[in-house]
Amino acid sequence: MRFPVPVMYTDAINTMKGKIVVIIVYLSLLLDNVLLTVVVPILPDYLRSVELILGNGKDNSTSNIDNHFNIRLQPDNKELEEETGYIGLLLSSKAFAQILINPVIGILTKYCGYHLPLFFGSINMLVATLLFALGENYLTFLVARTLHGIASACVGVTGMCLIAELYPSEAARSKVMGIVLGSGALGVLLGYPFGGILYAFVGKTAPFFVIAFLVVVDIGLQLSFLNLKIKYEEPVVETTWSHLLSDCLVVTAAGSILLTSAGMAILEPCLPLWLIEKMKPKKWQLGTVFIPDSLAYLIGTNFFGTFAYNFSRWRVAIVAMLLVGLSAVMVSLATDMTQLVLPHFGLGLGIGVLDAALVPMLASLMDTRHSAHYGSVYALQQTAVSLAYSLGPVIGGALMQSVGFPWVMRFIGLINILYSPLLVTLKTGVIEEEEKKISLMGTSDTQVNYKTSNEAITSRKYKRFYGSDESD
Known part of the structure; x- marks a missing residue:
């Protein structure tokens, strides 16, 4: 039998532990959405500049998309459509990966709680960010975008779960969840100009290294304040x-x-x-x-x-x-x-x-x-x-x-x-x-x-x- 949480413990959740977890979840979701949007003004132009998409580049040391997918080049008047298709596939790969992984994360939380999948998602986000920073070909970016989809599934599912569990009061839960959901919009607002400005004046790697640093900070907070041990508790009702x-x-x-x-x-x-x-x-x-x-x-x-x-x-x-x-x-x-x-x-x-x-x-x-x-x-x-x-x-x-x-x-x-x-x-x-x-x-x-x-x-x-x- 599981009993209601005592008042003193609930108050502690809502003051100390709850606020720390909210900061971690907010930061994780914020960085997830910054990474989501920061690539939009960068990757299409970067891929075009090094001519990876259509394989017309003069630098033979850099692999092009033909090498990876054996695609026959179309006539010149179809090059733009072909390029748009590849960019669309690259940008949508995150969403498709997230669709596949979301149910898996939902099941895993039953066996290992919410903290460990959140940490795993942050590690994936860090790897994806570094791949974006260091990658020089289409396939690397595609892998990075897919890893980001896995990270988003982990962070998006477990973040809301943690808030729902730590704030049993409906009034507090509504308030805190609303604030945490706002991290997505803030990330979108920051991502586009942040990526575009740094890419234009500093280069491709700069925005991703900044995001990677912040993800490392987030991982440090999780290591300090979250319980990352596997703890399985059989639910009363499946x-x-x-x-x-x-x-x-x-x-x-x-x-x-x-x-x-x-x-x-x-x-x-x-x-x-x-x-x-x-x-x-x-x-x-x-x-x-x-x-x-x-x-x-x-x-x-x-x-x-x-x-x-x-x-x-x-x-x-x-x-x-x-x-x-x-x-x-x-x-x-x-x-x-x-x-x-x-x-x-x-x-x-x-x-x-x-x-x-x-x-x-x-x-x-x-x-x-x-x-x-x-x-x-x-x-x-x-x-x-x-x-x-x-x-x-x-x-x-x-x-x-x-x-x-x-x-x-x-x-x-x-x-x-x-x-x-x-x-x-x-x-x-x-x-x-x-x-x-x-x-x-x-x-x-x-x-x-x-x-x-x-x-x-x-x-x-x-x-x-x-x-x-x-x-x-």
């Missing part, structure tokens, strides 16, 4: 992906995260091409067009976590998803660059608010409807985001060629608007959360951990999904 996918509330929440992320995933590769064709913007305008949504996402995650908890997460999530849908439609109506600022801000704000509302709620759904082990549910959440960013550009690009960019954005906006009423079903999860608080303790929210007694496991929620265990 929660597998089949159980989660049979839970309509979990699937509904994950589906909304996927659809809102898909709006931004489609926008990022398609919008610049549409702008170049229709509005002829300057280069600096293309580089700044995504700043409003990154700032808005940072605002949404940092300031709306507690707000969502106090005013019902499902209501706030519905409004956020409607905002995403309407903003996507407004993007298609823009006729000049200034008209993109407001819809971009709305997109970022809607996605940020929805994440601030639903990411903590996934932990609450695990507390009340499954076992209080969060690896599987946050692996599912990370997979939803990875699917959006891997399949979104592919589907969006295909649709853009057939129906045009404006109709693509109207389509994704309409899907978000039509999906938003389904979030009303999440009200059931809020009711169950309140019932659990009363049945477990009959006292304050601060004292409840939800890694609780057999009574919680045999409640009516568990009987619905674990019929074979009713007699336990």
